[in-house]
Structure formats: structure tokens, C-alpha cells
Amino acid sequence: MTPQTDLQPDLQPEPQPDAQPDPRPNARPDERAGAAVKAADRAHVFHSWSAQELIDPLAVAGAEGSYFWDYDGRRYLDFTSGLVFTNIGYQHPKVVAAIQEQAARLTTFAPAFALEARSEAARLIAERTPGDLDKIFFTNAGADAVEHALRMARLHTGRPKVLSAYRSYHGGTQTAINVTGDPRRWASDTGTAGVVHFWAPFLYRSRFYAETEEQECARALEHLETTLVFEGPGTVAAIILETIPGTAGIMPPPAGYLAGVREICDKYGIVLVLDEVMAGFGRTGEWFAADLYDVVPDLLTFAKGVNSGYVPLGGVAISGEIAETFAKRPYPGGLTYSGHPLACAAAVATLGVMAEEGVVENAARLGEHVVGPALRELAGRHPSVGEVRGVGMFWALELVRDRETREPLVPYNATGEANAPMAAFAAAAKAHGLWPFVNMNRTHVVPPCNVSEAELKEGLAALDAALSVADEHTG
Missing domain, CATH: 3.40.640.10 (Type I PLP-dependent aspartate aminotransferase-like (Major domain))
Known part of the structure; x- marks a missing residue:
């Protein structure tokens, strides 16, 4: 875990060292293996809460810490902790x-x-x-x-x-x-x-x-x-x-x-x-x-x-x-x-x-000094953010079309075209390497509780970019 060093984090991710051989198992691209996994899934797996022919599950090759990656070699910072359960990250x-x-x-x-x-x-x-x-x-x-x-x-x-x-x-x-x-x-x-x-x-x-x-x-x-x-x-x-x-x-x-x-x-x-x-x-x-x-x-x-x-x-x-x-x-x-x-x-x-490892203390400290201040700063710049609320590693952004009326960015329980603004927001987050938690008109910030400050900054920078897409649907 990276120690907390400032109260108003710069949302730009910290510089990364020169590229080194990737030590992660199954991290190298393998499109044929990914295609086989996807084909078997589509043929035989019945997914929860889904219209089976309308979904396109990502084929995951592996995961470690706060990240997971697919068979094409794309890596995502997981701001969902799975379904808010990997409190100590993947593969500890x-x-x-x-x-x-x-x-x-x-x-x-x-x-x-x-x-x-x-x-x-x-x-x-x-x-x-x-x-x-x-x-x-x-x-x-x-x-x-x-x-x-x-x-x-x-x-x-x-x-x-x-x-x-x-x-x-x-x-x-x-x-x-x-x-x-x-x-x-x-x-x-x-x-x-x-x-x-x-x-x-x-x-x-x-x-x-x-x-x-x-x-x-x-x-x-x-x-x-x-x-x-x-x-x-x-x-x-x-x-x-x-x-x-x-x-x-x-x-x-x-x-x-x-x-x-x-x-x-x-x-x-x-x-x-x-x-x-x-x-x-x-x-x-x-x-x-x-x-x-x-x-x-x-x-x-x-x-x-x-x-x-x-x-x-x-x-x-x-x-x-x-x-x-x-x-x-x-x-x-x-x-x-x-x-x-x-x-x-x-x-x-x-x-x-x-x-x-002080995981509970890490969640409390970084929630108070990094995540909360950063999300409130984002809310000040993005008209699509109606409210920020949360504690620890448990936060939500309420996305709206109009801050004054508090009209949600998408209607309650929206599907299909009505949900297009949230779908566009989620796609933008993924394009920046962030896997977001999206539900109705909200995005939740729920990374692993042992996430580092550097990882948080990386994810918050991606969230910043994705919110610009949500902003296009306001006004």
C-alpha cells in the first residue's frame, strides 16, 4: 500500500517505469484462447439478471491485486471489486x-x-x-x-x-x-x-x-x-x-x-x-x-x-x-x-x-484523504455529477441531466436507448482502462480496500475523462 501523502490528490496518474517483461500469468495476448472461452460461454452459460442474447461478456484471462486483463492483453483497473467483494484484491x-x-x-x-x-x-x-x-x-x-x-x-x-x-x-x-x-x-x-x-x-x-x-x-x-x-x-x-x-x-x-x-x-x-x-x-x-x-x-x-x-x-x-x-x-x-x-x-x-496489512485502516485513510476530496473536486467541474456520497472505499456519484432539478441522467430502471448516456459513460471509462460499477444513473467507486494511492489516482483520472462524456448529456 502506498502511504497517503497529500490531501488534494493530483488526478493525473503517476509516471510509470520503463516497460519490463510482464510477470503476470496469462497476461500475454492469446486471441484464439479468448475466442474459445467466449464461444463456450455463449453456448452453455446462463447469466444472472440478463437477457441472454443481448449480453456480450468479457472473456477474462487473469487478475491480480486491483487489476484484471482480457485475452487481447487489455488491462483494467477494477473499480467494482468484482461485485464489491474482492476487499483484498485478486489472488492475494x-x-x-x-x-x-x-x-x-x-x-x-x-x-x-x-x-x-x-x-x-x-x-x-x-x-x-x-x-x-x-x-x-x-x-x-x-x-x-x-x-x-x-x-x-x-x-x-x-x-x-x-x-x-x-x-x-x-x-x-x-x-x-x-x-x-x-x-x-x-x-x-x-x-x-x-x-x-x-x-x-x-x-x-x-x-x-x-x-x-x-x-x-x-x-x-x-x-x-x-x-x-x-x-x-x-x-x-x-x-x-x-x-x-x-x-x-x-x-x-x-x-x-x-x-x-x-x-x-x-x-x-x-x-x-x-x-x-x-x-x-x-x-x-x-x-x-x-x-x-x-x-x-x-x-x-x-x-x-x-x-x-x-x-x-x-x-x-x-x-x-x-x-x-x-x-x-x-x-x-x-x-x-x-x-x-x-x-x-x-x-x-x-x-x-x-x-x-492494515487494510481497514487503509480504506478509512484513503477514503477520507484521497477519494472523497477527489470526487468532490470532480463534482465541481462536471455538471453531470449531482451528488457525491460515501465513506472508506464505498462511494457513489449521482449522475444527472440537470443539477437544479436533479433529473437523473437516465430514467429509473432504464434499458435500451433510454440508457444510452450511462452506456456511453461506461464505454468511455473502459476505453481509459477503468472498469466502472454502473447501476441506473449512478457510478460507484468501490475498489479493493487495499488499493494504493497511485492506483486510485490512475482510476480517478480515467473517471474524470469518462465524466466528460456524461457531461455531453446535460443541460
């Missing part, structure tokens, strides 16, 4: 070695047994979770973590309903998609799922006609409690929130909001579930985003950054009270691969790397 040698060593020792084993890697991963995660969230139920990913957290909440309370926010994403399985608050829910929505949606605070596009963060917070809490009262508090098992919503727009809640939700849950005997699948494990410059707000949930879901996505792993961190519910009453749920040894070994190694 210590984690790769840990997976190899675990595979040689014990590749897999059933979940009902005590295993060293599983026990140690649980211990290390529990050390980092807030409050008394000291029991860890392992899942395969974030969506099934949400499934099981809500099942636990319903069984613990004996109540059927769950409240969740619009502008949220909790996963693609049946319960998780129903608590999701974005358009991906619509095709699979079932009114019998016992889910009620409400508006969480977001001052830039306030649903409460608020003019200040304080107003937004107070009115959002009033709206939540009113919704709860009209639904019947005695029917509500849980309120689930992304501590900081991720895919929906990286919207840090105003001061006091999460504490207010905690108070409402305590008042009515409702379980508070915080979804930290995307925000957890250093992404916000803290081990968990809940630490930023001094709030302890009853259940906390995690995945992604727990082992940088190297082997699928997720889980639920469980409070003492809820764990006690199942002390002598069987918990009716489980997964064949719960606490898989390879995934847990990767988690143990990842958490060790993060501690040894």
Missing part, C-alpha cells in the same frame, strides 16, 4: 496458499462436525462483530444469510411479517428477493411473503420534503413507526436494513437514524437485522458499518469481504438472546456446505491479511 498469495494448504489437509466435510478452519473462522468473525453477536451460522452467500436471519427472527418472535426499505438489495433467493426494494424484485414478488416496504432516509431524493439531514432523519423515523403501527407491531418479526445501502446507491444514513430504528425495535419487541453483506469487513473503513453508528443489531448478515470472495461464504452473526432461543429447541435450517473448510480457511487467511 497468502489466501491462495491457505486454500491450497486446506485442500491438501481436508478438502470438505459435513457441517455437523467441529473442524479447525470452521471454528477459527467463527472465532475471528465473532471477535470483530459488534456487541454480543458471538454465534456464527455459516451459509454459502449473502442471500441465504438473509434467508436464515429472517427465519430466525420469525421463529424467535413467533411473528410473520418483515419490514424492509425501498432502495435496497438483499439477494436473489425467494425470501431475500421479496425483502429487496429495487426492480429486481418485481418479477418474483409475492404478496403472501409477509413483507412490507417503507422509505428509508435519503436527503438528495427525499420522500419527506426534508431540507436538512435532521429533518430527513426525524421524518423517516416517524414514517417507519407509523407504518409499523398500521401494520400491527405484534405481527412484525423483524426490520431489515442494509447498514449503508450498497447497490441501491451507497446512501449513508443520517446521524441518529439507525439508533432511532434500534429504539423502535426495542419498543415493540422487534428483531433488528443489519445486512452487512456489502458494507462489512473493511469496506467502510471499519470492520462493520454498524461500528460507524455505534448500533448493535440482533442479527447481522455477512458474505463477500469475509474472504474476499475467493471461495463462496456467508453467514449470520447471532445475539445471545436469539441464540438462546435455539439452545434446546432445534433450529430448523441448514446447508450441506455450511462452514465449508476451503471457504473458512480462506476467511481465516483473509482476516489475518487484513489485520497484518
